[in-house]
Amino acid sequence: MPNGSVEIHTICEDVENSQFTVQSKNTNNMTIPEFDSELETLSSAPILPNLVKPTKRIRLPRIKIVGTGGTIASKGSDSSQTAGYHVDLTIQDMLDSIPDISQICEIEYEQLCNVDSKDMTEHLLLKIYKAVSEALQGFDGIVITHGTDTLSETAFFIESTIDAGDVPIVFVGSMRPSTSVSADGPMNLYQAICIASNPKSRGRSVLVSLNDQISAGYYITKTNANSLDSFNVRQGYLGNFVNNEIHYYYPPVKPQGCHKFKLKLNDLSSGSFKLPMVCIIYGHQAITPKILTLLAEEYEGIVFATMGAGSLPVSMNEMCLTLNKPIIYSKRSMDGMIPVANLPKDSNGSNGNIIASGYLNPEKSRILLQLCLAGNYGVEEIRHVFGGVYGG
Numbered sequence: 001m002p003n004g005s006v007e008i009h010t011i012c013e014d015v016e017n018s019q020f021t022v023q024s025k026n027t028n029n030m031t032i033p034e035f036d037s038e039l040e041t042l043s044s045a046p047i048l049p050n051l052v053k054p055t056k057r058i059r060l061p062r063i064k065i066v067g068t069g070g071t072i073a074s075k076g077s078d079s080s081q082t083a084g085y086h087v088d089l090t091i092q093d094m095l096d097s098i099p100d101i102s103q104i105c106e107i108e109y110e111q112l113c114n115v116d117s118k119d120m121t122e123h124l125l126l127k128i129y130k131a132v133s134e135a136l137q138g139f140d141g142i143v144i145t146h147g148t149d150t151l152s153e154t155a156f157f158i159e160s161t162i163d164a165g166d167v168p169i170v171f172v173g174s175m176r177p178s179t180s181v182s183a184d185g186p187m188n189l190y191q192a193i194c195i196a197s198n199p200k201s202r203g204r205s206v207l208v209s210l211n212d213q214i215s216a217g218y219y220i221t222k223t224n225a226n227s228l229d230s231f232n233v234r235q236g237y238l239g240n241f242v243n244n245e246i247h248y249y250y251p252p253v254k255p256q257g258c259h260k261f262k263l264k265l266n267d268l269s270s271g272s273f274k275l276p277m278v279c280i281i282y283g284h285q286a287i288t289p290k291i292l293t294l295l296a297e298e299y300e301g302i303v304f305a306t307m308g309a310g311s312l313p314v315s316m317n318e319m320c321l322t323l324n325k326p327i328i329y330s331k332r333s334m335d336g337m338i339p340v341a342n343l344p345k346d347s348n349g350s351n352g353n354i355i356a357s358g359y360l361n362p363e364k365s366r367i368l369l370q371l372c373l374a375g376n377y378g379v380e381e382i383r384h385v386f387g388g389v390y391g392g
């Protein structure tokens with residue numbers, strides 16, 4: 001059991017609704033971001049009144065790309081293959097396949113790993129965390145290339161552990177390998193870089209850019225295992241990318257009630273940081289408490305994908321209440337939430353160790369519970385954290 005590896009850090013989320021002037025200067029009609037605070041005059045010579053007007057040099061935004069793998073970095077053996085391909089491309093290969101962005105931003109990149117996202121380990125998650133934390137110091141935007149299968153989990157983890165300030169952190173993936181007809185990776189990557197570079201993206205924290213849609217990493221879920229339109233978010237898309245224009249539907253906003261956990265970087269570099277083991281049990285007809293007997297010893301916390309809005313057989317509810325560990329009731333339905341009123345109660349009328357996940361799905365609930373346990377939170381503190389997403 002890790003000891004005090006995280007501590008709570010609640011951030012005040014007031015973000016200004018800023019208006020930006022957009023200029024169209026480059027050849028492909030993409031807007032060049034303007035960073036007012038950094039404007040410089042080109043000439044250091046004294047300026048004679050009415051004779052020489054200082055010329056402004058616009059600094060291009062600096063964008064860090066962090067590569068982790070996924071289908072966006074994959075190759076198949078022929079152009080019709082859309083399954084059974086292999087991760088094989090570097091960030092440089094991917095950048096070679098997109099339009100010239102030298103007028104839009106300055107790029108620096110780091111290949112952290114090159115894996116299918118099913119192999120995204122805790123160690124890699126923490127490496128991404130570290131790379132993003134460091135990049136926040138010197139960059140105006142961050143793009144993370146990632147496999148789509150677990151992209152929403154990494155995005156949720158980063159949103160829960162990093163206070164990005166104004167810097168947009170944009171996750172991007174693809175559904176077709178780079179070798180396929182109509183591969184979606186190059187356009188998705190191009191759009192993600194443009195989004196990360198654009199001042200309108202500032203103050204929006206962790207974003208996901210895929211299939212022309214811009215969404216909040218905190219809520220997005222992969223809902224289709226195959227199609228290009230694979231990500232969905234019932235809390236609403238934040239914006240759209242069309243013909244080099246970024247259209248946000250709302251002013252800058254961050255997820256309501258998102259708790260921020262501050263990881264201790266010393267623990268990360270010493271390798272002593274570990275996230276406690278939490279498993280997910282999928283509810284189904286005729287499920288019995290036997291599964292709990294098998295797993296309860298091994299795991300420090302359990303998340304249930306319950307049926308409906310918190311339904312499990314009475315025998316299961318009774319056994320859950322006897323366990324000395326937090327148990328989160330989430331849902332196997334894609335949408336909706338778990339009302340606290342649906343939780344089982346013990347003989348004192350208390351929900352005991354059982355906590356509702358609110359709007360969080362099982363995989364996001366698992367990460368949130370891991371972070372709470374890593375911070376040594378008690379059941380009532382965990383309940384409070386889930387209360388931020390209308391659970392608890």
Ligand SMILES: NC(=O)C[C@H](N)C(=O)O
Nearest residue numbers: 070071116117147148149
């Ligand atoms: N579309 C994808 O990226 C799926 C791939 N299996 C991954 O998650 O790495």
